[in-house]
Amino acid sequence: MFDRKRSDGAVRTASIVNPHPGSPYGRGLPLLVAFLAYALFVTPSRAQSVEEFYRGKTITIIIGTGENAGAVETYPRALAQVMKKYLPGSPTIIVSNMPGAGGIKAATYIHSIAPQDGTVWGFITRGFMLAPLMKIPQANFEPAKFNWIGSTARTVSVGIAWKESTPVRTLQDAMRTEMVLGATSAGQDTAVFPYALNKFAGTKFRVVTGYSSVGEVDYAIEKGEVQGKVGFTWAALNSGRQLEWLKAGKVQVLVQLGVEKAPNIPADVPLGLDFATTPEHKLALQVIAAPSATGFPSFMGPGVPKERVEAIRAAWTKSLQDPEFIDYVKRQGLDIDPIPGEELTKMVQGIYASPQSAVDQARTVMPQN
Numbered sequence: 001m002f003d004r005k006r007s008d009g010a011v012r013t014a015s016i017v018n019p020h021p022g023s024p025y026g027r028g029l030p031l032l033v034a035f036l037a038y039a040l041f042v043t044p045s046r047a048q049s050v051e052e053f054y055r056g057k058t059i060t061i062i063i064g065t066g067e068n069a070g071a072v073e074t075y076p077r078a079l080a081q082v083m084k085k086y087l088p089g090s091p092t093i094i095v096s097n098m099p100g101a102g103g104i105k106a107a108t109y110i111h112s113i114a115p116q117d118g119t120v121w122g123f124i125t126r127g128f129m130l131a132p133l134m135k136i137p138q139a140n141f142e143p144a145k146f147n148w149i150g151s152t153a154r155t156v157s158v159g160i161a162w163k164e165s166t167p168v169r170t171l172q173d174a175m176r177t178e179m180v181l182g183a184t185s186a187g188q189d190t191a192v193f194p195y196a197l198n199k200f201a202g203t204k205f206r207v208v209t210g211y212s213s214v215g216e217v218d219y220a221i222e223k224g225e226v227q228g229k230v231g232f233t234w235a236a237l238n239s240g241r242q243l244e245w246l247k248a249g250k251v252q253v254l255v256q257l258g259v260e261k262a263p264n265i266p267a268d269v270p271l272g273l274d275f276a277t278t279p280e281h282k283l284a285l286q287v288i289a290a291p292s293a294t295g296f297p298s299f300m301g302p303g304v305p306k307e308r309v310e311a312i313r314a315a316w317t318k319s320l321q322d323p324e325f326i327d328y329v330k331r332q333g334l335d336i337d338p339i340p341g342e343e344l345t346k347m348v349q350g351i352y353a354s355p356q357s358a359v360d361q362a363r364t365v366m367p368q369n
Contacts, residue, residue, distance in 0.1 A: 050311045054089030057119055064106030064124030065184065066099040066213030071236040073097075074332050075152045075296050076123040082322045086315035091119075099212045102188025103128035104139050111141035116303030118312065121149065123298045125214070126291040127189030127231065129348060133287070134363055136187035144352045146299040147309045150316050151339035152329075156258030157189055157292045158237060158265070159197075159230030159272075160251040166227040171255045171270060174203040182217035182226035183209045186367060189231030189292070190217060193257055195365040196288045197230070197272060200281035205230065218242065231257065233295070234265055239333035258292050284361035290351045295337075297344055313341045 061076045063069065080093040098106040103124035114120040131139035161168045161179065168179045174197075183190035186209050194205035208226055211217045218241070220226045234256070236242060245251045255272045256265050273289065276282035298316075300309060319325055320338055329336055339347070 049088070050307055051088035053118070053308065054087060054091040054311075057089065057091040059087075059091050059093045059119050059121060061093065061095045062106050062110060062114075062120060062122045062124075063095060063097045064099070064103030064122065064128065065097065066216060067097055068215030068218075069097075069125075069213045070215060070218075070240050070242065071153075071233060071332075071334055072123060072125050072214070072296055074239070074334060075329065076298070078325050078328045079152075079316070079319050081328070082325045083315050083319040086318040086322075088311055101138055102131075102183075102185030102190075104131050104136065104185065104187055107131075107141050107143075108138070110299070110301050111146070114301055116301045118300060118304045118308035121298060121300055121312070122146075123296070125189060125232075126294045126297050127192060128187070129291050129294070129297070129351065130192065130288065131187040133352065133354075133359060134187065134192070134366060136366075139187060142302070143348050145302040146348075147302065147304050148341050148344040148348060149298045149300060149309070149313055150341045151295040151297045151344055152320065152337075153235055153295045153335045154293070154337045154339060155233045155235040155295045155335070156256055156262045156265070157193060157231050157289075158234050158256050158269070159193065159228065159254045160237065160245075161228040161254055162221050162224075162226075163250055163252055165221075165224050168227070168254070169252050171197075171201070171203065171272070171275060174205060174254065175201070176204070178204045178206055180206045180208060180227045181230055182211055182220045183207050183229075183231075184211050184214060184217065185209055190214065190229055191231070192288060192365065193231035193272075195367070196285055196362070197255070197275070199365045200277060200285050201272065201275035202277065228254075230255070233292075234262065235295075235334055243333050257289050259286055259289050280357075280361055283355065283358040284365075287351070287354045287358050287362040288365070290347075290354070294344060294347055295339060297339075297348075309341075316341075 063073050077095050080095050084090050106124055107128050110122045129143040166179050168174050181194050191207050191209055194207050197203040217229050253269050256269050257272045261271050273285050276285050
């Protein structure tokens with residue numbers, strides 16, 4: 001009950017009537033409601049820490065190609081074995097392959113469908129990041145907006161010929177003799193690089209697309225279905241069964257496909273840029289070759305909270321120094337020469353800041369153009 005003064009100066013007594021007479025709360029009900037409303041709107045909520053979030057969670061590493069993909073699969077599988085101990089909350093880490101369109105399917109999934117909470121992490125062969133720039137229709141993602149975690153090794157792409165099935169031994173030979181190459185999809189390195197060399201350097205590569213992974217291309221080479229592969233890493237060529245190819249002298253390295261010659265590739269392997277027929281063609285080839293320098297990039301979706309991205313980056317850095325990881329990678333014949341997330345981000349942003357005239361020229365290499 002309370003007193004309320006009217007406008008004419010008189011005082012009137014009023015009471016709060018309990019709308020639920022049988023309620024055990026009696027007249028305290030409105031006060032209770034008011035208190036709860038106040039607490040709901042003015043009591044600050046505490047943000048969940050990274051450790052609290054990841055405790056009991058599972059991080060899924062998505063490899064954007066089929067199985068037996070060589071180095072692009074070896075690195076993340078090795079990381080999955082050791083990285084849990086460096087992440088707050090010690091989440092479980094599993095690995096899943098998602099082949100399709102040369103990594104474009106996996107990139108689209110991570111960008112637009114997967115949870116943006118730090119539980120999905122992509123490892124895709126670097127050529128996928130060029131797909132939106134080249135206006136590949138199904139490339140519905142923006143590489144510059146991904147949260148880049150890092151790359152395990154700096155390496156560049158090369159092209160090889162299988163000696164048993166082709167007489168081609170140099171890039172100049174490939175300008176005179178048709179050579180059949182295997183590729184995953186039209187938007188991936190294994191197709192884009194030979195298309196570009198055909199357009200800007202005059203080679204006669206015929207590209208067969210549709211293989212589920214670079215590993216499947218390798219099987220096709222061994223079976224004689226195709227005669228070589230252009231657009232896979234030097235690191236991959238020096239690991240696994242591809243290393244046996246080199247040791248047995250079964251392949252000829254035709255070309256390296258970076259923006260400059262790599263110091264760890266034999267000096268007599270020419271740089272593709274040097275065969276460009278005009279200055280404009282060379283600039284276009286530079287756009288196409290730029291992702292090669294990112295090695296084995298990994299990333300998370302654009303909406304992942306910053307503090308979780310930083311936690312993954314920190315754990316990734318520590319994992320690359322883990323003795324178990326180092327031993328496993330070295331036994332596969334692979335190097336560890338990391339590119340930190342911040343540097344990798346700048347590299348991707350640089351690709352998407354390429355001169356428009358060079359980008360326009362680069363787009364002309366695609367078959368639909």
